[in-house]
Amino acid sequence: MMGSVRVGTNAGSVRSVLIALAWAAALIRYGAHAMSGTEAEEWGAVERRGTHFVVQGRPFLVHGFNTYWLMVFAADPATRCKVSDVFKDAAAAGLTVCRTWAFNDGGWRALQISPFVYDEEVFKGLDFVVSEARTNGMRLMLSLCNNWEDYGGKAQYVRWGKEAGVDLSGDDDFFSDPTVKSYYKAFVKTVITRVNTFTNVAYKDDPTIMAWELINEPRCPSDPSGDTLQAWFEEMAAYVKSIDPTHLLEIGVEGFYGPSTPERLQLNPNTCAGEEGTDFIRNHQVAGVDFASVHVYSDTWLPDPDSNAHLQFVRDWMHQHMDDAEKLLGMPVVFGEFGVSIKDERFESRFRETFMETVYNTLLSSRMRRDVGGGCLVWQLFPEGTEHMDDGYAVVLAESPSTLHMLSQHSRNLQTHHSKGSCGSSEPHEEL
Numbered sequence: 001m002m003g004s005v006r007v008g009t010n011a012g013s014v015r016s017v018l019i020a021l022a023w024a025a026a027l028i029r030y031g032a033h034a035m036s037g038t039e040a041e042e043w044g045a046v047e048r049r050g051t052h053f054v055v056q057g058r059p060f061l062v063h064g065f066n067t068y069w070l071m072v073f074a075a076d077p078a079t080r081c082k083v084s085d086v087f088k089d090a091a092a093a094g095l096t097v098c099r100t101w102a103f104n105d106g107g108w109r110a111l112q113i114s115p116f117v118y119d120e121e122v123f124k125g126l127d128f129v130v131s132e133a134r135t136n137g138m139r140l141m142l143s144l145c146n147n148w149e150d151y152g153g154k155a156q157y158v159r160w161g162k163e164a165g166v167d168l169s170g171d172d173d174f175f176s177d178p179t180v181k182s183y184y185k186a187f188v189k190t191v192i193t194r195v196n197t198f199t200n201v202a203y204k205d206d207p208t209i210m211a212w213e214l215i216n217e218p219r220c221p222s223d224p225s226g227d228t229l230q231a232w233f234e235e236m237a238a239y240v241k242s243i244d245p246t247h248l249l250e251i252g253v254e255g256f257y258g259p260s261t262p263e264r265l266q267l268n269p270n271t272c273a274g275e276e277g278t279d280f281i282r283n284h285q286v287a288g289v290d291f292a293s294v295h296v297y298s299d300t301w302l303p304d305p306d307s308n309a310h311l312q313f314v315r316d317w318m319h320q321h322m323d324d325a326e327k328l329l330g331m332p333v334v335f336g337e338f339g340v341s342i343k344d345e346r347f348e349s350r351f352r353e354t355f356m357e358t359v360y361n362t363l364l365s366s367r368m369r370r371d372v373g374g375g376c377l378v379w380q381l382f383p384e385g386t387e388h389m390d391d392g393y394a395v396v397l398a399e400s401p402s403t404l405h406m407l408s409q410h411s412r413n414l415q416t417h418h419s420k421g422s423c424g425s426s427e428p429h430e431e432l
Contacts, residue, residue: 045207046139048248048290051325052373053332061414062334062375063407064097064141065090067382068151069389071101072109074132075125083129085383087136089397093404094411097210098133099336099377102126102142102191105152106159112152115160115183118190124197130208131198139210141336141377143252144188147217154215157183172222172277175232185239192244204244211248212240213336217295218252220277226258229277230286237288248290250334253278255294255321267320269301269313280321284329291374292325294318296338296359305346311358314338318362326372335359335376341392353403360410367417378407 044056053060067086073079090098104111104122111122133140146153154174161168161180174180192212194203203209214236220229233251240249257264258279265274284292296317298310318335325333338359340352356378363376382394397404 043137043207045246046210046248048332051330051332051371053291059373060096061373062097062377063095063411063414064099064139064375064377065095065381066099066337066377066379068099068101068380070098070129071111071122071126072104073125073386074128075109075119075122080125080128082383082386083132084136085385086381087132087138089383090381091136091138093397093407095138095381095407097139097141097375097377099141099143099213100129101146101151101216103145103151103187105145105156105187107152107156110152112187115164116186118187123194126191127194127196127198130196130203130206134199134206134208138208140208141211141213141250141334142191142209143213143216144191145184145215147215147219170222172220172228175218175220175228181232181235184236188236188240189243192240204247209247211250211290212244213250213252213293214240215252217254218278221275223277224259224275226260226277226279226282230279230282233283233286233289237286241288249288250291250293250336251283251286251289252336253280253283253293254297255280255292255317258282264320267316269298269317273301281324281328284331289331291331292321292329292333294321294333294335296335296376298355299340299344299347307347307351307354311355314355314358315362318359319366322366322370322372322374325374326370332372332374334374335363337379338376339379339393343392353406356403356406360406360413364410364413364417 046060047054053062070083070086074083087098102111106113109122110119111126112118130140145157149155155171157174157180158168158171160183161173161177164179166177166179168177168180174184192204195201196203196206199206214233218229220226223229237249237251256268256273256276256278258274258277258281260279260282264281268274280292280294283289294317296314298313302310302313304310321333325331338356340347340355342349342352359376366372378395379393380395382390382396384396384398387394387396395403397407
């Protein structure tokens with residue numbers, strides 16, 4: 001077991017290590033040299049071929065992180081530097097993908113002030129995020145809405161509908177009401193067709209963006225059959241692909257099994273998970289969906305305080321979804337969020353690193369015996385000076401040398417396994 005995530009150490013010395021690792025990460029990522037200006041202009045889009053991701057015919061491995069607040073920080077010149085810091089820290093650790101919010105609906109520093117009304121300064125903040133990601137060789141997964149009320153989400157859309165006189169009974173009407181759906185579609189189109197004020201490249205044409213996510217952690221408990229969410233996924237996936245057929249698309253679900261696979265309901269973390277209106281297998285059979293989405297939060301899903309039980313759940317949860325992605329869905333699988341709160345008193349402080357190691361080791365062991373690509377993204381990476389935003393899950397690499405080592409080691413392990421041909425076939429698969 002490695003040292004505590006929050007180790008008392010000299011942050012300046014760790015920053016020096018981060019800078020040194022940045023050069024090493026560049027060598028890993030770009031062959032034998034950092035990405036030149038010409039290469040930055042020519043780097044290709046991430047594509048899906050069968051059960052793998054590829055870039056210009058070469059396998060692409062997802063080793064990433066979440067930092068949801070990048071856009072709102074970038075919208076303020078006083079905090080914009082923190083966006084640059086987190087990308088530099090991530091690149092130094094060998095990370096390749098960042099998942100972040102491309103929405104903020106109503107409220108403070110909103111991107112979408114009201115339906116069809118957007119804040120140009122906040123949009124410029126998102127432009128900066130995309131531009132800065134490209135500068136640091138980082139791909140983006142951009143989420144377009146939230147199931148939860150944070151940053152507005154589906155509840156804000158329903159409030160807007162009610163204010164317009166639409167008869168709505170609850171937040172789940174977000175998924176079925178035509179007026180509310182028209183608000184969402186208008187927003188999505190505005191984002192996807194946006195021309196970046198820093199790069200002069202439309203988002204839909206920018207290979208920096210790896211994928212669009214329809215919504216973060218969608219749930220519709222008012223219809224446990226799953227039909228409502230399924231219809232919404234079908235409609236919105238088709239809509240996004242009609243605007244942007246190039247970029248990859250995922251739906252943002254947590255991975256709960258539903259009515260279409262009753263034999264798998266016992267694999268869910270609890271009974272309620274199978275009644276949330278999501279259905280892992282059925283949802284990912286929607287036309288236009290390119291890879292599977294799964295989250296891993298045993299600390300919030302399981303009441304058991306036994307840390308070994310949590311780790312075993314993680315292994316079983318991941319192996320089952322990777323197996324299903326390969327054999328039933330024929331697509332890559334990305335564990336888009338995983339983490340443990342250090343504020344959870346059930347676990348000792350070092351458990352988070354043990355949890356993270358388990359996720360990374362499970363992913364590597366699966367690559368050795370399964371022909372399925374994808375990866376995982378830790379929730380969440382923070383730069384120094386943003387600790388006031390910490391919800392308990394934040395990892396500050398400058399304060400966490402052992403975590404930095406773990407992330408860098410996983411990056412090296414991925415490259416080693418790939419070079420040995422153990423990450424699936426070295427040749428891209430034909431599209432299924």
